[in-house]
Amino acid sequence: MTLEQERKQPRLPIEDPGLGEHTWRPTDVDEAKERRAERQVAGLFVFSMVCTVLFVVGYFLIDIGDNWTTFGGLGASTLVLGLSLAGALLSIGVGIIHWARKLMADKEIVEMRHPAASSEEDREATLKALDEGLQESGIARRPLIRNTMIGAVGLLGIPAVVGLRDLGPLPGDKLFSTIWEEGMLLARDVVGTPIRPSDMEIGDLINGQPIALFETDEEGEPLYEGEDLLVNKAKASIVIVRMDPSDNTPAEGRENWAIDGILCYSKICTHVGCPINLYARKTHHLLCPCHQSTFDLSDGARVVFGPAARPLPQLPLAVNEDGYLMAQSDFTEPVGPSFWERG
């Protein structure tokens, strides 16, 4: 038999024995069992009510806020509310299902299916109606109207897109620069104090920021706050490391970017932009916690492993007249993840 034939007329190695006998459950035939099931269901519903009352009591009795009550290290309120709510809901659920299984009719019934498709007549009638409607509209006979209408409605897509234009400013060259500039002091993250080369021992790593992010204007207001602060922090964060100068192999043109083995790199991973922070001082490897890209800081932050494709940008360092570490300039390339216009 070919596949087609067999699909049309499947072999029936065994005749259909038909639906089996219906069997009665103990609760159908034994009055005592039936009564018991009834009591069990009602009992569950009563238990649910008790839990609901417990929920309300717990809500008002248990402190949260400043000195919250704890229980096994958990907020007692959350625990009691959760357990009582769960008790109330679960016992309703179990009660209803128990009722359905033990007491409701459990006879399986049969329903016939019909094809998902409409009947031939219906389909023809619909096609006919559609055809009549189209004929009467004359859309086929008047291509001028049809085409201009399609054009007009289609064109409305443009305002729908244009209207979104003000979602944000155009990128311009914003991604190409940070607030680092010549003479900007390096500051410790969080505390904001400047750094002298002598503060650092070989093997140290300091998380840093440009000092401007911690400065205030004449009225004592921070120069950068809120969104502005976050945007700049997101690009300007750095790591400063000190290693034995003989370990470092600077790339061409970067010979004077380090100060006595002190090097500064962007902290923003060139993969998709996580801040990097896991440093192995022996190997000078810096590991990104997000997808494990590993950069060799003694070799221009070359990627030694992982999904990042580019080295971390390096910030050229100098020391100012007071002996603090400062930037020679901004980064010489965009920081963070790659983007199309990056070049």
Added chain:
Amino acid sequence: MSTTESNGTGGSVASQVASTNGTKASSAKKGSPVGKAATWADERLGLATAAKKNLRKVFPDHWSFMLGEIALWSFVVLLVTGVFLTLWYRPSMAEVTYTGAYDQMRGLHVSEAFASTLDLSFDVRGGLLMRQMHHWAAMLFIAAMMVHLLRVYFTGAFRKPRELNWVIGCLLLLLGTLEGFTGYSLPDDMLSGTGIRAADGFVKSIPVVGTYVSFFLFGGEFPGDSIIPRLYTIHVLLIPGLLLGLIAAHMLLLVYHKHTQWPGPGRTEENVVGYPMLPVYAAKAGGFFFIVFGVTALLGGLFTLNPVWAYGPYDPSKVTAGSQPDWYMGWPDGALRIFPGPPLEYSFFGVTLSLNVFLPIIVLPGLMFTILLLLPFIESWITKDKRDHHLLERPRDAPGRTATMVALMTFYGLMWMAGGNDILAIVFDLSINQITYFLRVAVILGPILAFIITRRWCISLQRKDNEDLLHGYETGIIMRSAQGGFSERHEPLPLDKAYALTQRDPDQPVALERATDENGVPSPTTRSGRIRHRLSSYLHGGGIATPTREELEEAHAHAAHEHELEPAHDGASDRSLTARGENTPH
């Protein structure tokens, strides 16, 4: 043809059932309160015509049909708990000083979104419970959808006429995942901020338009002050609206097509056997809603999830080690981890193409989703099967199909492992580099291997079914013959089971089609015909056909002969295959 056949005895059954189902309080007859309300409604809405068919609509019963229900009910829990959260949560990135109850953070400058999440956790009674229930329900929602999808696929429930419901289901899974990601981002804590930042990196990797999309999305440079309010609108309005509409369509189609059922006695392609919607199915489903709700309450009360106060507010210069997205985002994250960087990023003509990010995180998920969406259409193209299917197939009866999904699952699983490569490295004390190199190979070889093994496995299970049909199943009883040899006693399969086993569709490759041209000369096969034939031969070749009636008869006659030589063995089912392969009457 549209009315319910209640199997004749339906009416009398109700009267035999427990007296609690009596006619006193809850009759819907005319004149009773229920009846009056129904009449009132029908005079205005005319629902009786539609309700007539549907109130006693038949739903077959099987544990695996509950998976979709879990997804449905956890969505309802998400709606309820989510609305509660919106009453306190403030979607704003404006900087405020935290003054709430949590000591360790009081006085810190944080975003309003973060502060209000802390308030929900420490100052609103029941707020933490609701946050945790919301998050647990989100996990349950997505997990249930995935397992439900696997059930539908492995049993062939996606076949005609249900392909569109498969498509809707896939869209639901996609939207649910996006909904989860947007929700996860709302508290504006350390982890969610890291997630958003990575998302910015993903967007920037899109060729040509990436930078613009990123600026439009964030209202400027990352992080800006717009992303949280925008994600909020998407999270509480846009995606829930779409989900609601799609779920409604999913349910309507389910009702229209009627549920599939497992083969078995009395079950055919033309009927559906099961319990009526009212009362049994409605009661079970309704009860199940309370159970799903209760389980999320239990989880939310007992297990802390996403303790944002421990992570702290988002700070773009900080990150926590081992930061991980929610589990359902794990597999694209894994792909991102194992795609090698340097050979995949190119700079040319002054632009940068960052395939090391674009491929794993934008293209690959899109590709996987498209494959998922198209599976029913690919299968019916290969099998040339245009019939309606209402009887489910067991995974073993469609080895090619089963193996395909197992291969996809293996790919998913390996990618998911890659998403935890740092954790694997710590737990098993391996080097992360070795794990990564291993996985780079494994994600390609693993699925191929899984496909081959699964296919073989299915075929040997088919063989075993035929064994059981022909020679009976192994009872585990060892017999000693007069000659002293030992053998295991085989019993004929119960008739119901045997019938279900033989009710399956033939699984054979389609023939190579040869079209004939006008002169009746066979033209060379078309290219697509050849591809189809080759795929079909591999996916559907090698399967074992069910024994024919003659084979069964012969085998049973043989067995009967042996039976006569042996002492009778009690316990044989009276509904089992007789010696001639005929059915015992019932």
